[in-house]
Amino acid sequence: MNFKIAVPPPFSFLSTVYSHGWVDLPPFQLNSEEQYFDYTFSPDENSIISFRISGGDNSSLLVQTEGKLTAAAGKKTEHAVICMFRLNEDYSSFYRLARAEKKWKWIISYSAGRMLRCASLWEDMVKMLCTTNCTWNLTKIMTGNLVAELGKEKGSKHSFPAPEIIAGCDEQYLRQRIKMGYRAPYLLEFADRVASGKIDLNQLENREGTSDELYKALRAIKGFGDYSVSSLLKLLGFYDRMGYDSWNRIQFAKKHNSGTAVEDKEIAAYYKRYDSWAGLFFWMDVTEHWYKNNFKW
């Protein structure tokens, strides 16, 4: 079954797919040659949906599934795609700022700025936890193990495991087999609180509130510090925080200070004029070379 989803301009499939590392982590399966990715998700405990998505002419997304979807499953797939590609977000003031300065001309020409999400905040948050205090390779190992060992299975494909599944795991298993290491108790506690309803991710995601309020709510969850919460806020449509990590600090230093380390407050001062978009301009600035190198990471 094939169907199209209209996208609001400016939009670029590739710029969104390569906006950060998510597409490199299962259950995303990228085919860079043919410019599509496969993705599998479980919208509820009884179902599992796999689809292939490509960008066509950047005026719509083409979604392909094996076999026909029920109307309800089609709706859930469409909702997931809208969330993943941030199709409901208004980027007009971001592009207005980008158009005003010559150095951001490339953002306009690549229609860059949208950051790819997973189908659920749960999956985004667990993956973000897996990026903390380790190399990207270890992040891939952790998420790969979670999906392969605990995900719901459909043929050769697996979805990201539900909170209930992880909440039922033994801590030693998560530490040693999944390679979560010392993060295991954080993941276990988070999964348990989500599965038991003590943390309502839907409410968290759809709450009316400020960036600061959401920041405080997410920081209250053990294991999620400044870097991970600031990065998560970017996936939730709040771009005022920088989300420093060792990699983006180095990229900034290389680009703006001949490689000499720069204090966080100086980085913040550099992007201050972009106000609520400061964090996104920071991320765009340190990843500019990805776009110009045709997304060769």
Add this chain to the structure above:
DNA sequence: GCGTCCAGGTCTACC
């Protein structure tokens, strides 16, 4: 092949 050291965020205890 083995042992050692280091990088990578977050939490906790302490000042």
Add this chain to the structure above:
DNA sequence: GGTAGACCTGGACGC
């Protein structure tokens, strides 16, 4: 409020 140390793993390095 700021700082130091512990947490765990993979990879780099020296032997």
